[in-house]
Amino acid sequence: MKNDLVQTITTALSQLIDPNMGKDFVSSKALKQLTVEQGQAHLTIQLGYPAQSQLSGLRTLLENAVRAVPGVTGVQLDLSWKIVAHSVQAGIKTLPNVRNIIAVASGKGGVGKSTTAVNLALALAAEGARVGVLDADIYGPSQPLMLGVQGQRHEANEDQTITPIMAHGLQMASIGCLIDTEQAVAWRGPMVTGALLQLLQQTAWQDLDYLVIDMPPGTGDIQLTLAQKVPVTGAVIVTTPQEIALLDGRRGVNMFQKVGIPILGVVENMALHICSQCGHGEHIFGTGGGQRMAEQYQVSYLGALPLDSQIREQTDSGKPTVVADPNSPASLVYGQIARKVAVQIADKAQDHSLKFPTIKVQNT
Numbered sequence: 001m002k003n004d005l006v007q008t009i010t011t012a013l014s015q016l017i018d019p020n021m022g023k024d025f026v027s028s029k030a031l032k033q034l035t036v037e038q039g040q041a042h043l044t045i046q047l048g049y050p051a052q053s054q055l056s057g058l059r060t061l062l063e064n065a066v067r068a069v070p071g072v073t074g075v076q077l078d079l080s081w082k083i084v085a086h087s088v089q090a091g092i093k094t095l096p097n098v099r100n101i102i103a104v105a106s107g108k109g110g111v112g113k114s115t116t117a118v119n120l121a122l123a124l125a126a127e128g129a130r131v132g133v134l135d136a137d138i139y140g141p142s143q144p145l146m147l148g149v150q151g152q153r154h155e156a157n158e159d160q161t162i163t164p165i166m167a168h169g170l171q172m173a174s175i176g177c178l179i180d181t182e183q184a185v186a187w188r189g190p191m192v193t194g195a196l197l198q199l200l201q202q203t204a205w206q207d208l209d210y211l212v213i214d215m216p217p218g219t220g221d222i223q224l225t226l227a228q229k230v231p232v233t234g235a236v237i238v239t240t241p242q243e244i245a246l247l248d249g250r251r252g253v254n255m256f257q258k259v260g261i262p263i264l265g266v267v268e269n270m271a272l273h274i275c276s277q278c279g280h281g282e283h284i285f286g287t288g289g290g291q292r293m294a295e296q297y298q299v300s301y302l303g304a305l306p307l308d309s310q311i312r313e314q315t316d317s318g319k320p321t322v323v324a325d326p327n328s329p330a331s332l333v334y335g336q337i338a339r340k341v342a343v344q345i346a347d348k349a350q351d352h353s354l355k356f357p358t359i360k361v362q363n364t
């Protein structure tokens with residue numbers, strides 16, 4: 001009888017879809033433990049993604065499903081999440097204290113890659129994850145400004161590490177807080193990649209679930225070398241609707257796929273112009289480009305942000321939208337993007353790197 005009840009509850013949970021994962025709680029491996037004693041069900045459900053804002057809804061969903069099983073007289077549910085490290089490119093070691101690296105990239109500059117990276121990081125943190133940001137945009141480091149810590153310097157430690165700067169709950173490292181980046185303009189590619197890899201490896205990251213890397217814009221040698229040497233779980237491509245940016249965005253998708261990094265999806269930034277006077281929205285650059293690109297490459301379309309002066313003002317004044325106005329429509333979009341990214345990472349059960357051929361790079 002007892003085993004029968006365990007079996008019936010397991011069957012019920014195998015038919016209950018986690019709305020975030022789009023998968024049931026058994027095949028997503030979230031159900032960790034289930035015992036039944038005199039009709040009292042004790043369950044341990046562990047999600048693979050941060051879900052602070054989702055916990056009460058998921059709790060109700062799960063408890064109702066178990067309670068509806070005939071013979072169950074009560075439910076005790078232990079509901080939590082645990083973010084684990086996922087596979088990276090073949091032959092590359094993961095970083096200690098960093099479970100997952102998310103590269104945020106764009107085919108060209110000025111499309112809002114840094115703005116997307118910082119708001120994605122903050123939205124993941126708002127869901128309860130431990131998050132860091134590495135500003136790898138050596139020619140135009142903007143994370144210190146966006147996180148309101150411009151002028152601060154990294155502290156060097158005796159063990160050759162540097163301490164990340166804390167901002168809005170994120171651990172941040174930026175080349176802009178280490179050197180005068182005007183010098184870097186004259187650096188050749190290998191010097192740039194060397195400095196960025198050193199920054200990544202010598203920062204004393206503390207127990208991160210996700211490290212979001214704000215990549216240098218473009219798809220040249222520096223980006224390719226980084227994509228080959230940094231242990232990345234997945235990449236997010238930021239693009240704008242203009243055709244030229246989309247062409248560049250396609251190059252970004254190709255570059256990551258060539259080196260065996262899965263694309264977590266495409267973010268379409270500045271997709272719609274919102275008039276600051278009347279609030280009216282207009283697609284000044286055309287519609288549907290990001291979605292078409294995602295379909296063409298069979299990658300996920302993560303969402304679209306409007307061209308909104310508030311996003312610019314908030315982010316450029318050191319308080320990105322997700323912290324300045326957490327309930328705004330734009331923050332909700334960043335939240336959805338973060339959830340889709342986290343869920344895709346949680347769903348990444350195996351090493352995808354074998355799916356794509358690895359190419360050799362000459363200029364390291």
Ligand SMILES: Nc1ncnc2c1ncn2[C@@H]1O[C@H](COP(=O)(O)OP(=O)(O)OP(=O)(O)O)[C@@H](O)[C@H]1O
Pocket residue numbers: 106108109110111112113114115116137140142216217269270305306307308309310311312313315316
């Ligand atoms: N959705 C948006 N609406 C309005 N302004 C935006 C939006 N996204 C970004 N911006 C603004 O556009 C400017 C460029 O953004 P950002 O620095 O994020 O671009 P980028 O792609 O990282 O550029 P680069 O790589 O050249 O540094 C910034 O002033 C930023 O505040």
